Amino acid sequence: MIAVLGVALLLVSLLAWVVGLHFKALRYFDRPALARTPLFDPIITSLRWLSLAGGLTLLWRASPPAAGVAAAVLLLGWGYRRSIRSVPFRRRLLRREFAAARRLEPELPEREILFRLVMERHPRWGEELIEQMINDYPTVDQLARMLAKMERGFRGFR
Numbered sequence: 001m002i003a004v005l006g007v008a009l010l011l012v013s014l015l016a017w018v019v020g021l022h023f024k025a026l027r028y029f030d031r032p033a034l035a036r037t038p039l040f041d042p043i044i045t046s047l048r049w050l051s052l053a054g055g056l057t058l059l060w061r062a063s064p065p066a067a068g069v070a071a072a073v074l075l076l077g078w079g080y081r082r083s084i085r086s087v088p089f090r091r092r093l094l095r096r097e098f099a100a101a102r103r104l105e106p107e108l109p110e111r112e113i114l115f116r117l118v119m120e121r122h123p124r125w126g127e128e129l130i131e132q133m134i135n136d137y138p139t140v141d142q143l144a145r146m147l148a149k150m151e152r153g154f155r156g157f158r
Contacts, residue, residue, distance in 0.1 A: 003062035009055030010070060016048040085152055091144035098140050114143055121147075 023035040023044075034040060052074075060067035083089060094117065101113045111134055118130045137143040 002058050006055045006058030009051045013048050013052035016044055020044040087145050087148045090148040091141055094144040095140055
């Protein structure tokens with residue numbers, strides 16, 4: 001019974017994480033009223049971490065090997081997510097897409113290809129923002145670095 005409760009708390013933690021990510025990805029005024037309150041983010045984050053710690057603790061009490069496996073799976077998932085959102089991964093992905101676009105249409109200038117690539121991935125950002133990004137970061141590597149930072153979804157520049 002303790003193991004089932006531990007797994008349930010781990011699932012609550014994952015659900016809180018997904019809900020938090022979903023609402024953070026929305027624009028402020030597209031969020032429900034509850035998610036616009038100043039305490040929403042700290043509460044959902046606290047719920048996530050407390051249920052994760054409680055779930056792993058209960059799972060550890062029931063079966064230490066099962067808790068180790070659960071912790072390892074969560075750690076692998078965290079590492080995978082971190083790696084695919086990293087600057088080197090985004091740089092490699094953008095270079096590959098740029099090379100493929102260059103092969104398809106070799107007469108297009110580099111800036112136009114970069115504009116199309118970013119616009120395909122993020123049409124909500126708008127043409128003006130993307131043009132300004134390409135003006136500020138004209139190379140593939142520089143633009144990939146900024147894309148990785150913007151795709152992480154922080155609410156402001158740190």
